Amino acid sequence: MPGRKDLSLVDRMGDRDMNQLTNQLKTPKMQNEAAVAKPIRSLDDALNQCQVLGMRLSRQRRFILELLWQAKEHMSAREIYDRLNQQGKAIGHTSVYQNLEALSSQGIIECIERSDGRLYGNVCDAHSHVNCLDTNQIVDVYVELPEELLKQIEEQTGVRITEYKIDFYGYRMNQSQASV
Numbered sequence: 001m002p003g004r005k006d007l008s009l010v011d012r013m014g015d016r017d018m019n020q021l022t023n024q025l026k027t028p029k030m031q032n033e034a035a036v037a038k039p040i041r042s043l044d045d046a047l048n049q050c051q052v053l054g055m056r057l058s059r060q061r062r063f064i065l066e067l068l069w070q071a072k073e074h075m076s077a078r079e080i081y082d083r084l085n086q087q088g089k090a091i092g093h094t095s096v097y098q099n100l101e102a103l104s105s106q107g108i109i110e111c112i113e114r115s116d117g118r119l120y121g122n123v124c125d126a127h128s129h130v131n132c133l134d135t136n137q138i139v140d141v142y143v144e145l146p147e148e149l150l151k152q153i154e155e156q157t158g159v160r161i162t163e164y165k166i167d168f169y170g171y172r173m174n175q176s177q178a179s180v
């Protein structure tokens with residue numbers, strides 16, 4: 001008997017490259033490096049930066065940025081929520097928290113970790129704080145240390161100083177200032 005032809009059927013169907021397909025569907029990553037370097041000095045700068053980073057500028061997000069730039073003080077999420085709702089700008093708790101988280105993680109607003117919780121502020125570049133111990137307020141100040149002192153610190157530590165943030169602590173000198 002002649003040998004039967006052995007038909008071996010090799011199934012090559014499973015070789016489709018799904019990885020390549022999914023890679024094509026992914027959107028390219030945005031390059032944020034150039035955008036991050038620009039300092040934010042005003043509400044307009046902050047709004048602009050959101051757009052540069054591709055963040056959606058919802059009404060709620062705008063409310064929060066406007067409030068922080070108007071108030072120019074450091075506030076907790078709770079205070080921000082209370083103030084906006086007092087102003088008749090309806091915003092939910094979750095929305096406040098999510099927006100603060102997004103804005104601070106992108107470096108558009110300042111976030112200070114304190115033992116009693118987080119505080120948020122409008123300024124995000126290097127600045128110093130005056131902590132008022134009787135009102136619990138934190139006031140932003142720009143302090144310039146004398147060149148000589150900076151040199152001395154550099155010599156002491158072997159670290160070249162590029163920026164600094166100083167925390168001052170103290171009490172109000174008169175009560176009329178405390179209400180500002």
Ligand SMILES: [Zn+2]
Nearest residue numbers: 110121123140
């Ligand atoms: Zn600050």
